[in-house]
Amino acid sequence: xKPAIRIVDVDRxxxxxxxxxxxxxxxxxxxxxxxxEVQLSDLVRLELVDPFEVDNVDHKxxxxxxxxxxxxxxxxxxxxxxxxxxxxxxxxxxxxxxxRRCTVYDKRPETCRLHPKKGxxxxxxxxxxxxxx
Numbered sequence: 001x002k003p004a005i006r007i008v009d010v011d012r013x014x015x016x017x018x019x020x021x022x023x024x025x026x027x028x029x030x031x032x033x034x035x036x037e038v039q040l041s042d043l044v045r046l047e048l049v050d051p052f053e054v055d056n057v058d059h060k061x062x063x064x065x066x067x068x069x070x071x072x073x074x075x076x077x078x079x080x081x082x083x084x085x086x087x088x089x090x091x092x093x094x095x096x097x098x099x100r101r102c103t104v105y106d107k108r109p110e111t112c113r114l115h116p117k118k119g120x121x122x123x124x125x126x127x128x129x130x131x132x133x
Contacts, residue, residue, distance in 0.1 A: 008128040010034050016124040019116045028130035029100040031115055032092040035073075036084040042109035043082065084109075100130055 008015045010030055017023070040059065043049040048071055053062055063075035063082065071093075074083040086092055094104045102108055111118075116125045 008126050010126040013121045013124070015126070016121055017127040019123055019125045019127075023125060023127050026129050027100075027125075028128045029091075029095055029102075030126035030128045031112075032095040032100075032102070033086075033090045034126070035086075036092060036109065036111060037081050038084060038109040038111060039081065042111075045107045046104060046109070047107070 008017075008030055010033055038046075040049060040054050040062075043062075043066075044051050044054060048066065049062055059080055060075070060077055063072065063077075066072040066082065067075070070085050072082045073085045075081070076083075084093065087097075089097075091097065092102075094102055094108070096103050102112070116123060
């Protein structure tokens with residue numbers, strides 16, 4: 001008997017699963033379809049912003065450059081938060097479309113490093129088994 005396919009909607013927290021170690025090994029990277037908010041330190045780690053810019057350039061100008069380059073979709077100057085651009089499919093630009101693994105794992109933003117400890121539902125994950133497709 002085949003296991004029941006559980007539909008996960010990242011926008012509906014009630015469809016999420018309680019996080020357990022090892023889940024990421026078989027997940028289809030649903031978390032990598034959610035909007036990704038980052039700070040300047042993340043952009044430096046990703047090598048999208050030079051550390052010199054952070055200290056010497058108006059952050060609105062950095063945001064303008066990143067918007068023009070289509071690296072971000074939005075900038076919130078009040079909180080100095082940048083929302084990363086995504087592919088038309090909704091996937092993170094750093095997600096490999098075939099393997100569903102992060103291509104910048106060692107440089108990934110703090111938001112990704114802390115998932116699922118922090119986020120819209122701490123301790124829960126938008127887990128979707130990649131083997132059931």
